[in-house]
Amino acid sequence: EKFEVKALLEQLGINEVNKGTWTGVEYIDLKGEWLVSKSPVDGKEIGKVQVTSREAYELVMEKAEKAFKVWRKVPAPQRGEVVRQIGIALREKKEALGKLVSYEMGKSYQEGLGEVQEMIDICDFAVGLSRQLYGLAMHSERPGHRMYEQWHPLGIVGVISAFNFPVAVWSWNTMIAWVCGDVCVWKPSEKTPLTSLACQNIAAEVFNKNGFSEGISCLLIGDANVGAFLAQDPRVALVSATGSTRMGKSVGEVVGGRLGRVLLELGGNNAIIITENADLDVAIRGALFGAVGTAGQRCTSTRRLIIHDSVYEEVKERLVSAYSKLVIGDPLNEKNHIGPLIDVDAVDNYLSAIERVKAEGGKELVEGGVLNGEGFESGCYVKPCVFEVENHFQVVQQETFAPILYLIKYNELEEAVSCQNGVPQGLSSAMMTMNMREAEYFLSVEGSDCGIANVNIGTSGAEIGGAFGGEKETGGGRESGSDAWKAYMRRQTNTINYSAELPLAQGIKFDI
Numbered sequence: 001e002k003f004e005v006k007a008l009l010e011q012l013g014i015n016e017v018n019k020g021t022w023t024g025v026e027y028i029d030l031k032g033e034w035l036v037s038k039s040p041v042d043g044k045e046i047g048k049v050q051v052t053s054r055e056a057y058e059l060v061m062e063k064a065e066k067a068f069k070v071w072r073k074v075p076a077p078q079r080g081e082v083v084r085q086i087g088i089a090l091r092e093k094k095e096a097l098g099k100l101v102s103y104e105m106g107k108s109y110q111e112g113l114g115e116v117q118e119m120i121d122i123c124d125f126a127v128g129l130s131r132q133l134y135g136l137a138m139h140s141e142r143p144g145h146r147m148y149e150q151w152h153p154l155g156i157v158g159v160i161s162a163f164n165f166p167v168a169v170w171s172w173n174t175m176i177a178w179v180c181g182d183v184c185v186w187k188p189s190e191k192t193p194l195t196s197l198a199c200q201n202i203a204a205e206v207f208n209k210n211g212f213s214e215g216i217s218c219l220l221i222g223d224a225n226v227g228a229f230l231a232q233d234p235r236v237a238l239v240s241a242t243g244s245t246r247m248g249k250s251v252g253e254v255v256g257g258r259l260g261r262v263l264l265e266l267g268g269n270n271a272i273i274i275t276e277n278a279d280l281d282v283a284i285r286g287a288l289f290g291a292v293g294t295a296g297q298r299c300t301s302t303r304r305l306i307i308h309d310s311v312y313e314e315v316k317e318r319l320v321s322a323y324s325k326l327v328i329g330d331p332l333n334e335k336n337h338i339g340p341l342i343d344v345d346a347v348d349n350y351l352s353a354i355e356r357v358k359a360e361g362g363k364e365l366v367e368g369g370v371l372n373g374e375g376f377e378s379g380c381y382v383k384p385c386v387f388e389v390e391n392h393f394q395v396v397q398q399e400t401f402a403p404i405l406y407l408i409k410y411n412e413l414e415e416a417v418s419c420q421n422g423v424p425q426g427l428s429s430a431m432m433t434m435n436m437r438e439a440e441y442f443l444s445v446e447g448s449d450c451g452i453a454n455v456n457i458g459t460s461g462a463e464i465g466g467a468f469g470g471e472k473e474t475g476g477g478r479e480s481g482s483d484a485w486k487a488y489m490r491r492q493t494n495t496i497n498y499s500a501e502l503p504l505a506q507g508i509k510f511d512i
């Protein structure tokens with residue numbers, strides 16, 4: 001059954017024509033161009049949103065600066081209370097928002113719901129965190145002195161996000177930043193503007209209901225040019241940017257040039273090592289979801305399988321057979337496993353990668369290609385494919401954001417780990433093994449060089465409780481759980497002298 005798009009938008013407080021610059025429940029109405037949101041599911045226009053002009057951006061920043069002066073003084077547990085209410089509002093809108101994520105971005109409805117669940121989870125995490133923004137107390141080397149550290153809010157946090165997790169990435173950043181006392185200005189992907197409006201509506205309404213001013217939750221609409229406003233602006237204390245390595249290099253350079261802070265969450269090139277001691281049922285299932293889930297458009301998608309010689313043929317056969325059972329089609333229909341790529345540019349990238357693998361000598365095991373005909377009118381549906389390759393191929397060294405899986409054979413464990421580490425990116429990694437020595441070696445200092453290393457789980461599908469992010473060209477940032485909150489605050493070391501003397505540190509004498 002086709003759903004009613006208009007009714008869905010209405011449920012989320014969006015129209016077919018929308019203002020694009022918001023400081024809370026209010027918008028800034030200055031002339032701007034229009035951004036059209038088209039669904040990769042059926043190629044139809046869903047709605048349009050006005051792009052944020054430079055003038056509108058300035059007005060947003062004025063409000064945000066003002067709001068920070070108030071919000072930073074609200075006790076952290078009270079800030080947590082607001083985030084708790086946002087979590088409740090998200091629970092109420094879970095189905096509608098999950099469906100819009102699926103329709104605007106193209107991931108399955110199940111995954112759309114999962115993404116909203118992740119937002120709810122991070123709200124809960126942030127509420128608890130609001131009472132745990134701990135600093136340490138140290139022993140001073142001087143008598144009659146006390147030393148401790150405390151964490152203060154940073155200021156304005158700019159969030160730039162990618163299309164593939166159009167709503168979750170925003171919540172990972174904002175929910176934590178808000179309990180930390182920061183105000184947030186979000187520049188979502190230009191490919192998914194409507195889901196961002198829905199999120200903005202949900203959060204802004206809660207702030208408003210609690211009597212907080214405009215400027216704590218702000219939204220900008222536009223492409224890289226609008227993202228660059230945030231990167232260049234010294235008023236933005238932290239720019240948290242999620243997207244391609246190319247984007248990260250640019251944002252990193254611009255923010256670095258003004259000595260601002262960045263948190264970068266960039267591309268991955270994730271591998272699973274399947275050893276001779278793997279439980280192959282678990283390994284195949286993990287590899288399959290990792291490679292084709294979200295049509296290969298997760299930063300943690302499995303791109304490479306590094307397989308021990310002794311199980312190589314069996315893994316290959318079982319994978320080829322599993323691929324033949326995959327059903328591609330409308331992601332809102334739960335019978336389908338795989339939906340479309342985000343747009344036709346992504347399809348072109350997929351096709352060009354396939355050509356390059358072949359040109360470099362890759363052997364095709366499962367054929368790729370673009371689907372057309374009934375149900376595939378958007379031109380964005382592609383067949384997941386598998387190639388036998390060598391790790392040094394140029395195309396294998398890069399992240400192609402599509403369901404292309406590379407198989408690589410190994411003999412020695414050290415060789416497998418160096419192959420897994422032998423790419424410029426360092427996000428997620430996994431080993432499938434029942435052998436404790438292999439697993440511990442993989443997790444040791446000599447093992448995986450990635451921010452995420454799993455055993456007997458695939459590379460994708462992280463939980464919010466851990467710190468999320470990766471090394472090397474993945475950018476080094478950490479978001480979400482553990483102590484990732486520290487990136488959103490500034491640390492202050494305080495020494496207090498309660499004696500009548502003034503001893504200097506390191507025993508230095510300075511008597512007159």
Ligand code: NAD
Pocket residue numbers: 160161162163164165187188189190222223224225226227228231242243244245246247248250251264265266267268298299300399401427469470474
């Ligand atoms: P993208 O780099 O094209 O765009 C990401 C965002 O950055 C968009 O909002 C875009 O407008 C903005 N942007 C682009 N160039 C900019 C610039 N020079 N200055 C300021 N802003 C700029 O990425 P995408 O196609 O939307 O997303 C896919 C990529 O994101 C993949 O590489 C994927 O691995 C990565 N990703 C990483 C993570 C992670 O946590 N590590 C999570 C999701 C996606």
